[in-house]
Amino acid sequence: MTEQEAVALFKCLADRTRLQILRTLAREDAYVELLSERLGMAPSTISFHLKKLSDVGAVSSQKAQYYTMYTLNRELFDQTMLSILQEESDEAAVQDERERLWREKVLRSFFDEDGRLRTIPAQRKKRLIVLERLAEAFECGRAYSEREVNLIIADFHDDFCTLRREMVDEHLMSREDGLYRRVE
Amino acid sequence: MEELMRELEAKVAKATQSAAALKAEDRIDDANLEKIRANVYGIFVSVLQAAAKQSSDEAERRAFFERNLERIPSGWRIARDKAEERGDTVRLVQEDVKLAALDEVEQAFRELWGAEA
Numbered sequence: 001m002t003e004q005e006a007v008a009l010f011k012c013l014a015d016r017t018r019l020q021i022l023r024t025l026a027r028e029d030a031y032v033e034l035l036s037e038r039l040g041m042a043p044s045t046i047s048f049h050l051k052k053l054s055d056v057g058a059v060s061s062q063k064a065q066y067y068t069m070y071t072l073n074r075e076l077f078d079q080t081m082l083s084i085l086q087e088e089s090d091e092a093a094v095q096d097e098r099e100r101l102w103r104e105k106v107l108r109s110f111f112d113e114d115g116r117l118r119t120i121p122a123q124r125k126k127r128l129i130v131l132e133r134l135a136e137a138f139e140c141g142r143a144y145s146e147r148e149v150n151l152i153i154a155d156f157h158d159d160f161c162t163l164r165r166e167m168v169d170e171h172l173m174s175r176e177d178g179l180y181r182r183v184e
Numbered sequence: 185m186e187e188l189m190r191e192l193e194a195k196v197a198k199a200t201q202s203a204a205a206l207k208a209e210d211r212i213d214d215a216n217l218e219k220i221r222a223n224v225y226g227i228f229v230s231v232l233q234a235a236a237k238q239s240s241d242e243a244e245r246r247a248f249f250e251r252n253l254e255r256i257p258s259g260w261r262i263a264r265d266k267a268e269e270r271g272d273t274v275r276l277v278q279e280d281v282k283l284a285a286l287d288e289v290e291q292a293f294r295e296l297w298g299a300e301a
Contacts (some may be wrong), residue, residue, distance in 0.1 A: 014210065015211060016210045017214055018213075044277050048213065048277035050273075051273035
């Protein structure tokens with residue numbers, strides 16, 4: 001279910017008349033006239049609500065002799081609220097793409113054509129992006145001495161001490177017994 | 185004319201009250217249908233007021249009202265037929281509510297004012 005579909009479903013369900021129709025259909029399938037009689041509403045009003053319920057997939061219908069029988073879509077209602085909330089959001093994808101483009105822009109402005117870091121960003125969010133790029137120069141699972149770490153970072157920037165400490169502070173590298181490891 | 189005005193105003197008040205009660209019960213779409221009904225009665229209250237301004241002659245006022253009783257809902261009937269063609273149940277019900285309210289207006293007009301013609 002997309003975010004748009006979830007919004008449409010919840011909007012549709014936020015109506016007492018439609019909930020009454022659904023409760024009736026949860027007990028048994030029914031046709032418009034039967035629902036009209038049971039709920040004390042005009043058949044046209046029932047049809048109106050059934051159309052809205054049908055549009056969001058809450059009910060389905062099929063012709064049966066002279067009547068159109070309406071059925072509750074149990075598959076939809078068997079879903080948990082949590083599973084709906086955990087669906088990938090359209091907006092989340094847009095946000096991810098926006099984030100990716102912004103990261104690229106930050107990297108372009110702080111690294112030169114040779115891959116050297118021009119300057120250490122003052123803003124923490126930008127600094128973190130730069131440090132993440134530096135961390136990619138280290139192999140996962142391998143232990144590095146401080147000297148090795150300094151040499152690798154020095155390829156990017158002269159202030160390797162600051163950058164090394166920052167990588168540890170930001171949990172991109174771990175330090176134990178004088179050895180550094182990239183945090184996965 | 186005054187009697188018809190009172191009748192239509194009472195219908196506006198009743199439908200408005202009903203819409204508010206339905207809204208309070210979280211029956212928003214049903215409340216909106218009642219609002220549509222109230223709007224139709226309200227339109228013809230306005231037509232009556234316009235008729236009173238148009239002329240002081242009772243027959244002319246009545247003719248003005250009757251003309252508008254024909255003219256105003258012509259678009260509603262077309263909209264209803266189109267909704268039926270498209271299978272647009274939601275719109276169809278809305279147009280039906282308007283036409284049902286119109287029938288009530290027409291009946292009230294015939295009973296309370298039309299007989300004097």
